[in-house]
Amino acid sequence: MIVTVSRQFGSGGREVGKRLADELGLQYYDKELVEEIANHTDLNEGYVASVLENGGFKHYAFTFGRSMPFVSPTPAPVTDVLVAQQKIIKAIAKRGNCLIVGRSADVILKDFRPFRIFVYADNAEKIERCRARAAEGENYTDKQLIKQFKEIDGGRKKLHDLLGTYPWGDKAGYDLMLNTTNIDIKKIIPALAEYIKNSTK
Amino acid sequence: MIVTVSRQFGSGGREVGKRLADELGLQYYDKELVEEIANHTDLNEGYVASVLENGGFKHYAFTFGRSMPFVSPTPAPVTDVLVAQQKIIKAIAKRGNCLIVGRSADVILKDFRPFRIFVYADNAEKIERCRARAAEGENYTDKQLIKQFKEIDGGRKKLHDLLGTYPWGDKAGYDLMLNTTNIDIKKIIPALAEYIKNSTK
Numbered sequence: 241m242i243v244t245v246s247r248q249f250g251s252g253g254r255e256v257g258k259r260l261a262d263e264l265g266l267q268y269y270d271k272e273l274v275e276e277i278a279n280h281t282d283l284n285e286g287y288v289a290s291v292l293e294n295g296g297f298k299h300y301a302f303t304f305g306r307s308m309p310f311v312s313p314t315p316a317p318v319t320d321v322l323v324a325q326q327k328i329i330k331a332i333a334k335r336g337n338c339l340i341v342g343r344s345a346d347v348i349l350k351d352f353r354p355f356r357i358f359v360y361a362d363n364a365e366k367i368e369r370c371r372a373r374a375a376e377g378e379n380y381t382d383k384q385l386i387k388q389f390k391e392i393d394g395g396r397k398k399l400h401d402l403l404g405t406y407p408w409g410d411k412a413g414y415d416l417m418l419n420t421t422n423i424d425i426k427k428i429i430p431a432l433a434e435y436i437k438n439s440t441k
Numbered sequence: 442m443i444v445t446v447s448r449q450f451g452s453g454g455r456e457v458g459k460r461l462a463d464e465l466g467l468q469y470y471d472k473e474l475v476e477e478i479a480n481h482t483d484l485n486e487g488y489v490a491s492v493l494e495n496g497g498f499k500h501y502a503f504t505f506g507r508s509m510p511f512v513s514p515t516p517a518p519v520t521d522v523l524v525a526q527q528k529i530i531k532a533i534a535k536r537g538n539c540l541i542v543g544r545s546a547d548v549i550l551k552d553f554r555p556f557r558i559f560v561y562a563d564n565a566e567k568i569e570r571c572r573a574r575a576a577e578g579e580n581y582t583d584k585q586l587i588k589q590f591k592e593i594d595g596g597r598k599k600l601h602d603l604l605g606t607y608p609w610g611d612k613a614g615y616d617l618m619l620n621t622t623n624i625d626i627k628k629i630i631p632a633l634a635e636y637i638k639n640s641t642k
Contacts, residue, residue: 358612360612360613362613409612411559411610411612411618411620412563414620415620415622415624416617416618416619416620417612417615417617417618418617419612419615419616421616422641423616423640423641424639427640428639428640430635431632431633431635431636431638431639432632432636434631434635435629435632435636437632438628438629438631438632439624439629440623440624
């Protein structure tokens with residue numbers, strides 16, 4: 241089983257992804273991990289393979305970049321990173337039973353026929369969610385936050401639509417679109433998992 | 442609990458609605474019933490109330506128009522029907538525990554905060570579904586069917602968007618959007634019902 245989760249910034253898509261991966265027993269990968277690996281395109285395949293092999297997000301996401309002595313000191317060019325990302329995402333998918341958040345995995349993996357989720361919410365909900373998670377001293381106005389949503393999601397859309405097929409966030413490209421406005425994400429996860437398990441003919 | 446189901450023509454939205462209403466124990470109303478009642482705007486409120494009271498679709502949808510001696514012989518003007526529809530849909534909602542397919546019930550009932558579903562599918566799926574249900578001798582080409590989809594859904598969109606708020610089929614206006622492409626609708630109904638039951642904070 242392969243599940244991809246695309247999401248608007250602030251909609252709780254990552255939470256949906258993490259909890260759903262746990263519920264379904266899937267290996268969880270988020271965009272930061274994929275990016276982190278892909279940023280080091282001068283690293284050998286064995287390194288990337290070992291990162292993937294040893295289990296994703298939980299062990300590496302925030303530390304391995306700094307703790308590995310053989311990390312490249314300068315970031316790789318953007319196109320190299322994008323190419324590397326695609327390779328990595330396909331390598332992850334080939335191993336099966338995984339859930340990937342972001343990084344246009346829905347399009348990159350279309351030949352694998354993943355179950356594709358899109359998570360979204362209205363601005364009020366996204367603002368509330370961002371405020372609840374803000375670092376101390378962070379104090380953006382609603383207007384500033386909404387501007388951020390537009391910028392971040394605009395970036396996601398641009399990268400996604402580079403790869404063609406269908407526009408980011410357009411229902412045609414997804415199997416299920418979840419509005420998390422006024423929803424307690426924890427509570428809908430078991431039903432969501434059941435839906436996915438029963439979604440093949 | 443109030444659920445509304447909007448849907449692309451041929452996507453199986455009505456099947457989703459019927460099965461879901463059964464699963465959740467909700468009274469089921471489809472657009473034909475609402476239309477049928479609303480068409481007779483010269484009928485007194487007692488009549489409409491009795492139709493609603495006596496249980497919707499199963500008993501009346503296809504026969505009461507002809508079997509009632511006091512039905513008006515000419516159809517009511519469109520605007521009257523639209524106004525009557527809104528009244529009827531609100532009357533249905535006030536009685537609670539119902540599922541309404543179509544007729545912009547999602548917008549009309551926004552103060553009731555219904556759970557709003559949108560059902561869609563790709564053209565190949567919709568064509569297959571239409572063919573499976575076609576009357577004998579009916580023999581449309583794919584192109585003709587796709588043209589029909591556009592026309593019918595265009596009509597739905599026009600009426601829906603008259604009422605404002607958000608465009609028909611735009612994710613912002615729905616709590617859950619289901620792509621029925623390659624899905625066996627029967628199989629996802631229990632999970633869908635659970636999702637809705639758990640979707641309030």
